[in-house]
Structure formats: C-alpha cells, structure tokens
Amino acid sequence: MGWPKMPVLSSRSRCGRSLLALAVATVLVPGIANASYVDPLTGSVILQVLAAGALSLVFTMKRSMRWFGSRWSALRETLRRR
C-alpha cells in the first residue's frame, strides 16, 4: 500500500498547472515577511520559462496571420487589376 501514483503529466500540462498555481497564488500568498534575503530573479525567470511556450505560439500565429494577410491583399489587388 502507499500513496497512489500521480499521473504523469505532459510538459504542456505541467506549464498550465504551474501558471494556474501562480494565478491562485496572486490571491492567496501573503506578502514577504523579510525582504533582506529575497531573490527576485528566480520567480521572474521561472515565469518567463513557463510563459515562453504560449507567447511563442501567439507570436507565431500573429506572424503567420500577418503573412497570410499581406499575401491575400496582394492576391486581391492582382485580381482587381485583371
């Protein structure tokens, strides 16, 4: 007997879970009691690492839409001239 095994989560699920935990933390976690030994960099880098995947996806989609948009405009312009 023992603790049931945790299901193995994919990397994407782990990122989502971490971001969800942070979202809950924005509401629940109290302020830092002693600021003298605070390391602000770790939390900032971890957030960046977690968010990078989603931001990269959004950026790629935006870039693709821009590319398709410009092609579509060019095509319409060509058709209009004909």
Added chain:
Amino acid sequence: MTAHAVGGSFRDPKGSVFLRDGVLYRQLAPTAEADWTLFAQSGLLTELQDEQRLVHHDEVDSGLALSPGAWKVIRPEPIPFVSYPWEWCFGQLKDAALLTLELERRGLDRGLSLADASAFNIQFHHSRPVLIDSLSFTKYEAGSPWAAYRQFCQHFLAPLLLMSAVDVRLGWLSRDHLDGIPLDLAARLLPRRTRWRPATALHIHLHAASIRKHATDRNRDERLTRRVSRTGRLGLVDSLETLVSRLECPPPGAGWWDYEETHGYAPEARAAKEQLVVELAGDAPGVVWDLGANTGRFAELLAPRARHVVAMDLDHGAVERHWRRRREQPADILPLVMDLNNPTPSVGWALAERASLPERGPADTVLALALVHHLAIGNNVPLASIAEWLSRLGTRVIVEWVPKDDPQVRRLLVAREDVFPGYQQTAFEAAFGACFDQVRRASIPGTGRILYCFERR
C-alpha cells in the same frame, strides 16, 4: 587636469562614466571587448546611431582613462540635460519603453540582447528618446531567458500601467523606487479588472506572484535550466510591445493643460508679453529653463536662439500636451514634469546617484513667468526665499510680477484669508535686489503685471 567618476555609473563593471576637464568620457573594461566587438560588427551600432536611437560617440586615446587597465575610452555626445523617469510625462515614458523593446527585438535579429532595461539608460535628445548606454548590448545565448525582463516591467510597465489605469501622478513613485516600482506593489495598487486582462495578468500579477512564491527558495529550481526559444523571446517582446502601445494617457482633469486657451490675457497683452520676453532674453539666452512652462509657448519662442530649453511644469496634462507637440515638431526643448515646491533632490546611493535639479544647472536664463504668486501665495514661500532659490538656478532671471489686485491672484485668495501683507511690489524688488542686479523692467500693456530681467550678482 581634473577627473572624477560620474555618480550612478558605478554599477556597471564593464564601463564607467567620468568627467575630465568638464568633458564626458566612458572607460570600457577588457570584459566589454567581446560584446562591444560583436555589437559593432553586427552593424547595429552604426545603424542605431544613424537613426538617432543610440547616442553617438568618438573613440579617443585610452590614455584619457580614469583608471589603469581600460580597454577603450569613448567620448559620448553630451546630452544637454539629463532627466529622470519620474520627471517624464506618460507619453515620454511610453516612448522610452517602446524604444527599449524595439532595441531588444532588433538586437535578437542580430544575435544580441539588452543586458538591462533601465529607464535611466534612455534620455531625450532633439525631442526623441535615445539609448545612452552603448554597453547594454550583449551576445544572445541561445535558449537563455531575457535577463532584463523583470527590470523592464519594474522600470516601465508598472509605472505606465499605474499612470494609465489609476492616476498619472503615480509616476512620482519611481522617485522612491530607483530600481523600478516593485511588482507586488504595482499589483496591489492596480485595479482588480487588470487581473482579467491576459497581458497585464501575466506581466504584472503572475509575475509578482511568481517572484513572491520563489523569493525564499533555498534550492535552485530545476526550471531555471529550461530553455526559452528565440521565438519565445520574440513573443515576450511582442506581447510587451502590444500591451505598452495600447496604453493611453488618461484624459486630464482640472489642471493647466488648457491654460493657453483660458489664461485670461487679451490677445494684445499676450502678444506684448511674448515680444517683451524675447527682448529681455536677448540674442543668446544660452541654456534656458522655463519654470512653470505650461504647454511650452515661451520655450518655443526662445528655442531658436537658445542652446537648449528645458520646459518644466507641475501639471502632467500640460507636459503631456507639450510632449505630443514636440513629437510632431521636434526642437531642442525638453518638456518635464517638475513640482517646483518639491523639486527633484539628490537621490540614490550616498545621495550622489541621481543629481538634484540645481546640480544639473545652472541655466544661463531662467524664465519664471506668472510663477512667483503661486509660490508666494499658493505655497507661503517668502519672496526672499524665492529670489535666493532662483539665483541658484540661473545667472539671468526673467520674472513676472503679478500684483495682488490681478484676477489670477484674487482667485488664489478667494477661499482663504489674506495673510500676505508682505506681497508687495516694493518687497518683491527688495527681495530680488538682495541677490540680483536689475537689468530692465517693463510693464505688460493692458495688465498690472511687470516683467523684470535680473542678473545674478
């Protein structure tokens, strides 16, 4: 030969700024060589300088270095007036933020990245934001996160969001927080609705929570070794750029932004005052500080003959309006938000990191038009103290005397007891006579107001 380090540059181990015989230099340490060479060879350095996005510099003899062991010494083009983020209006801070993000994005395209995103690295020159720290660019290491992300959020994003969503006066918070507004403080001050906007939630609220959550970690988190792709880095910059560019300055409330339309001068009196001020300033007013400049009308009149004009006003709305005009019509005028009742003091490490307002002077010409009654009656400052203070700010002072029976002074006294029996023209002349020689005096036609030109004794 006298040489000394400039306060505020001591943090960068790659290069320190110093003054030698009044000329500004920067000494580059051998550790700066690799990044500097990459920056120069990438073509970005020249490109940014040609576009006036990066301050120009000349390479000079390394014998001019302040201390031994310098790899290179450069002489940057001097910035006429160094200003600080809390002295900028919303539009100036936004433009500085967008420049920082543009530099990071363009750097990534050339295999470079900004090592820091300090607002103090940006200055305004010819009505444009410009990067003054040529050593900010370092080699982009594939997979590395942006080291300056938190700094960007603290120096730019947090104050911009607070100014936009709460009150523009929260820009003053940067004066107390020289390394930017702490994100947990910004998160507490921002309205709850900002938690539901994805970009604000991510860059401020989740960011603050993540910093708080990991602030006291005793062991190194394994996630710190994870890689951030270049597309992820570009996505981060794009997300910040979209957020910042959508932020708007809140509409001005009661203030001085519409003073040009509501000042109460008859057109002839206004024209006469403008002509008199130009005459009194002379052909070479040098560096001009216009105190209580409003939207910069008099600064614009003097700018063509001045070396440089700094136009200061307390009202964010007026400075914002002035800055928008400067962006459309660039000139050697720097609009700034400055509370003359509580001007920028010396701040930072050993009170020497950022200079106070008088330490950045003196100006050759100081304009104090329709200002003295606000200081003397609005803030109970004795006339002698005003004269002494102005004598510390400039060598020539053009002051407007507004008598007590003037409608604007009567407005100041409408709801308060007149406890200013000493506010008299004779007392004003005596107070200024103690510090200055009177050069000229001229009445403004159609008003009881008088313009004085004084030279510091």
